[in-house]
Amino acid sequence: MSAREFAKDQPDSFAFSAENEETIKAIIAKYPDGKQASAVIPLLDLAQRQNDNWIPVKAMEAIAERLDMAKIRVMEVATFYTMFNLAPVGKYFLQACTTTPCWLRGSDQVMKCVHDKLGLHGHYETTDDGMFTLLEVECLGACVNAPILQVNDDFYEDLDYEKTAELLDALKRGEAPPVGSLAGRNKSESSAGATTLAQMRPAAGED
Ligand code: FES
Incomplete structure (x- = not known):
């Protein structure tokens, strides 16, 4: 994966909302005195959720001050995890897994479909409409x-080219399809149905 970069256009300031300030107090209270730095990941997550799914540098600085950490320590965490966005992203942030098990199961077709339908290749590219x-x-x-x-x-989950296309079309329409397997299987059960402990499974309607 190539380097992740901070947004060129950064806000001049960042302040947590009053609601998040209360949440921050509760998070920090979970850790022993002197160990507040352990709260850095949940605070980064809060900042991202408050700020349209990305974290400005000013938010990292605010977190560093709150947790009595060096700013660079907060930046190290924010830049390490791809769960934290360092620049604005679209309304729908798509993360496509192409590691070996997903690749063996057809992630190339998922990527091809996203490219065919949206023109995106995979490194923080955003459609012109910002979606x-x-x-x-x-x-x-x-x-x-x-x-x-x-x-x-x-x-x-369980995507192929056609299911990815249907998913993207639904998102474009503003719909939120049910999450999980799009192949109709029950959670992570075998695609052929239950094969073990079948006699211990609840009867239909009992689970
Ligand atoms: S390889 Fe583990 S989720 Fe894709």
Whole structure:
């Protein structure tokens, strides 16, 4: 993966909302005195959610001050994890996994479909209408339902070219398709149905 860069256009200031200030107090209270730096990841997450899914430098500085950390330490964390965006992204932030299990299960077709339908290749490119940003990522930890496309916080699984196209069309219409397997399988169960402990499964309607 190539380098991630801070947005060139940065806001002059950042302040957490009053609601998030309360949340921050609760988060910091979970850690022993002197260990507040452990709250850096949840605070970065809060900042990102408050700021249209990306984290300005001013927010990192505010977090450093709040947690009594060097600014560079906060930046090190924010730049390490691809879950944190350092520049604006589209309304739908697509993270396409192309690591080996997803690749073996057809992630090339997912990427091809996103390119065909949206013209995106994979490194923080955004459509002209600001609707979609694509990032090619490493394993999303859901290999059993590969290939995976993460859309903002949600995982869409068991994709192929056609299912990816249907998903993107639904998102364009402003719809939010049910998350999980788009091949109709039950969570991460075998695609052939349950094969073990079948006698212990609840009868239909009981689970
Ligand atoms: S390899 Fe794609 S989720 Fe693990």
